Amino acid sequence: MCVQIILVNFRKEILALISKTEIDSNVVINVDTPEDDCCDVLVVNDSMAIAAHNEDGDFDVIGNTYLLKCTLSSGLSFMAYSYPGELPTCAFGFNSYGVAFTLNAVAPMKDEIGADGIGRNFISRGLLEATDIDDALLRIRSSEASVGHNYNLIDVKTRQILNVETASRNRVSVRHIGATPFFHTNMYLHLHDQVKQVQDEHSICKEKRAAVLPKETKDDILSLLGDTSDAKYPIYREGPVVYTLCTAVINLDEQTMTIIEGNPKKGKVSHVFSLSSEDFKASIGNVSADCFPTPLPKAVLP
Numbered sequence: 001m002c003v004q005i006i007l008v009n010f011r012k013e014i015l016a017l018i019s020k021t022e023i024d025s026n027v028v029i030n031v032d033t034p035e036d037d038c039c040d041v042l043v044v045n046d047s048m049a050i051a052a053h054n055e056d057g058d059f060d061v062i063g064n065t066y067l068l069k070c071t072l073s074s075g076l077s078f079m080a081y082s083y084p085g086e087l088p089t090c091a092f093g094f095n096s097y098g099v100a101f102t103l104n105a106v107a108p109m110k111d112e113i114g115a116d117g118i119g120r121n122f123i124s125r126g127l128l129e130a131t132d133i134d135d136a137l138l139r140i141r142s143s144e145a146s147v148g149h150n151y152n153l154i155d156v157k158t159r160q161i162l163n164v165e166t167a168s169r170n171r172v173s174v175r176h177i178g179a180t181p182f183f184h185t186n187m188y189l190h191l192h193d194q195v196k197q198v199q200d201e202h203s204i205c206k207e208k209r210a211a212v213l214p215k216e217t218k219d220d221i222l223s224l225l226g227d228t229s230d231a232k233y234p235i236y237r238e239g240p241v242v243y244t245l246c247t248a249v250i251n252l253d254e255q256t257m258t259i260i261e262g263n264p265k266k267g268k269v270s271h272v273f274s275l276s277s278e279d280f281k282a283s284i285g286n287v288s289a290d291c292f293p294t295p296l297p298k299a300v301l302p
Contacts, residue, residue: 037186037202037242038091038104039235040152041210041221042161045179049252051154051161052221053102054264055081055091055245056237065091065245067271078128079273081248081259087125092248094257094275098157099130100250104150105186106165107198114168117146127151133160140164141172148195150184156252156275165191181215183207183224205233222247226265236263250275 037056043049057065061083068088071077080093094100103124123143130136133155140151148167154160161177165188173191175182187203188195209230214220225247228234237244247264250257259271 037206037237038102039183039185039206039210039225040102040104041181041183041215041224042152042163042177043179043181043215043221044159044161044177044252048218049159049161050218050221051100051102051152051250051252052218052225052264053092053152053248053250054225054236055248056242057083057245059239059241059243062243062245072129076129080128081246087121088128089124090121093124093128094154094250094273095128095130097131098155098255098275099127099132099136100154100156100257100275101127101136102152102154102248102250104152104184106148106150106188107186107200108148108167108188109196109198112148112168112196114144114146117144117168120145120147120149123149124151127153133158133162137162137164137174140166141170144168144170148188148191150186150188152184154250154252156250156255159252161252163190165189167191167195171195181221183210183215202233205230206235209233209235218249218251222249222260222264222267226263228263246270 038054040051040053042051064084066082067079068082069079076096078093078095080088081091082088083090090103092102123140123145126139127136130139133153136153145166145168148165151164151166153162153164163175163177163182163184165173171191171194175190185203185206187200188197209227210224213224213227215224224235226236228236228238247260248257249260255275257273257275258269260268261270262268
């Protein structure tokens with residue numbers, strides 16, 4: 001069982017190194033594209049400071065994700081949206097220091113993968129213990145990552161958001177988020193000149209659509225993340241393979257994380273958590289795992 005859990009947490013790295021001739025011909029595995037299609041809208045201006053994230057996943061995880069709440073022996077507490085068998089978290093989370101983050105997969109070409117690097121799930125687990133945004137960035141920079149990733153680092157105490165793109169061989173690019181809303185999905189945007197990447201059509205279409213949609217208010221941002229106008233490549237995913245499981249909205253001014261079920265345009269709030277250190281510590285308790293069922297879309301019910 002321990003070996004299986006380790007393999008699950010290295011799945012992206014392992015699949016990228018398997019020759020397609022070694023994979024059962026009856027199993028279709030595309031190792032050159034992101035296995036999920038998460039995306040974010042980030043903005044820090046005079047009127048709002050928000051990181052909004054669509055968490056997308058495969059059909060088989062619907063109803064099987066959960067929120068892990070934990071207090072470590074050091075006194076640090078954290079909460080993370082998690083998947084069965086995986087370390088917290090490959091999605092999003094926050095801790096009692098007021099540090100939060102969301103994650104997006106990217107798609108470097110196979111020859112950009114470092115066979116002797118650290119798995120991205122282990123890096124993001126370390127981020128849950130970051131004391132501030134500088135410590136979080138240091139943890140990313142000091143990790144020899146195997147597969148590239150996109151980290152959106154959030155510090156509610158200093159009202160900062162950083163968009164960080166990484167690749168193997170310690171390649172890291174940092175973008176400070178400011179007044180202009182920034183949309184990120186599953187392709188490199190500011191490390192692209194250093195990394196060979198797959199030209200993911202879905203990401204390209206989502207970026208083009210996001211560029212023309214308004215992003216002046218929080219409602220605008222939620223409407224963008226709920227956009228389905230492109231039937232083939234929507235921002236909000238409704239199957240048949242990949243679904244948007246939930247939307248997380250981190251409001252730095254209100255110091256809250258809100259989780260929305262269903263299309264975020266409809267605003268069906270399922271959880272609201274305080275990111276204030278004292279409130280968070282008081283409410284979290286010791287260790288627990290709250291089931292976070294995602295309703296099975298009616299369109300695929302038998």
